Amino acid sequence: MNDLDTFADLLAPEGQALLAELRDHDPANELAAATRLRREHPAPLVSAALGQARLRQRAAAKFGADAQLMYFTPNGVEQSTRTTVAAHRAARFAALGVRTLADLCCGIGGDALALARAGIRVLAVDRDPLACAAARANAEVLGLAELIEVRCADVTEVDTAGYDAVFVDPARRSKARGGRIFDPEAYSPPLSWAVEAARTAPCAALKIAPGVPHDALPEDAETEWISDGGDVKEAVVWFGSAEEGPDSPAPGGRRATLLPAGETLLGAGLPAPAAAPAEDEADRPPVGPVGDWLYEPDGAVIRAHLVADVARQIDGRLIDPTIAYITADRLTATPYATAYALTDVLPFNVKKLKALLREREVGIAVIKKRGSAVEPEELRKKLKLGGGRNSCTIFLTRVAGAPTMLLGHPATDPVTPGR
Secondary structure, eight states: OOHHHHHHHHHSHHHHHHHHHTTTOOGGGHHHHHHHHTTTSOHHHHHHHHHHHHHHHHHHHHHGGGGGTOOOOHHHHHHSOOHHHHHHHHHHHHHTTOOEEEEESOTTSHHHHHHHHTTOEEEEEESOHHHHHHHHHHHHHTTOGGGEEEEESOGGGOOOTTOSEEEEOOBOEETTTTEEOOOGGGSBSOHHHHHHHHHTSSEEEEEEOTTOOGGGSOTTSEEEEEEETTEEEEEEEEEEOSSOSTTSOOTTOEEEEEETTTEEEEOOOSOOTTOOHHHHHHTSOOBOOOOSEEEEEOHHHHHTTOHHHHHHHTTOEESSTTOOOEEESSOOOOTTEEEEEEEEEEESOHHHHHHHHHHTTEEEEEEEESSOSSOHHHHHHHHTOOSOSEEEEEEEEEETTEEEEEEEEETTSSOOOOO
């Protein structure tokens, strides 16, 4: 029996009964469960149901309560877009006037589901028959089958003419390459093919890894870095627009979007290659002494190279030309960075830090690093924090090139700068 036959059996009444029984399955008891269930059900079906139960539990972090109803493949769990991010992208497509869309490399259908929920009719294409079977089942179980057509095909051979938009999510993992793929041209299909496919559509978006080099990005598109709950999840390259509007992609633009709030910051984009040195210099944030407040930009802001934009917003400056920490003399609210009230700026010295924390009865310390060779856990072991009643945040970084320790508290704490 092949994987498709076994998957079909999962959708039949016996398979559904098994999945329902395994809804609250504890993976620690899997051997006992398998032994018990195989007395009454075919072994391949039991193995498939147990595997699906494990995948649903893993997928809960991305899909929430829907995960217990959905169907997954191992690659589908790893590569699919989490619901919050997919919903944001679908809403942006809808705001651009998109009503029909070709979702290329759809996997188990995570993005197709979000697009359909936004009222967009979707052609979902993938070359993996099992992924397509899961995508069809997901559309059916979530009541979206009328809006989603799933087609098993090579995406490079699909005619997308007639669709308002194209979305491409190339595979960025490979067993042959040992996991994640970092070279955009090693994606499947390659980023260059996806870019050319996008340029033929009225509107398009390409999902890529957030660590993509900026020089690999097309200058006729906008790139959006998206974080969710403070974690950078992906980058999206946007081309064209179905209708002009505030959400229309800005060619050459760089955008940082922070979920779940949906705050979005659009920068000026990359400077022109022929820009004069003085113009380049003007785009850089100033560097100066550490003030009373330290700002840690969101990862999407850093990836999008928009630290200078945030520094201007809060009238801040960098503590070092190579470090993405902003400092300021007064507190200014911004959704794009976390603010800390600083109490100390000290040259790096473990012995002095240990004595200071003991004197202040600090028992809990959050240790962050940027531009430091010291590992936080390595330092934590040396500090040997006891049961003190106070807490603080320690930043291991550089100030004007010198290894430095900054101590402080989140601005939300009832603590004012103490320097």
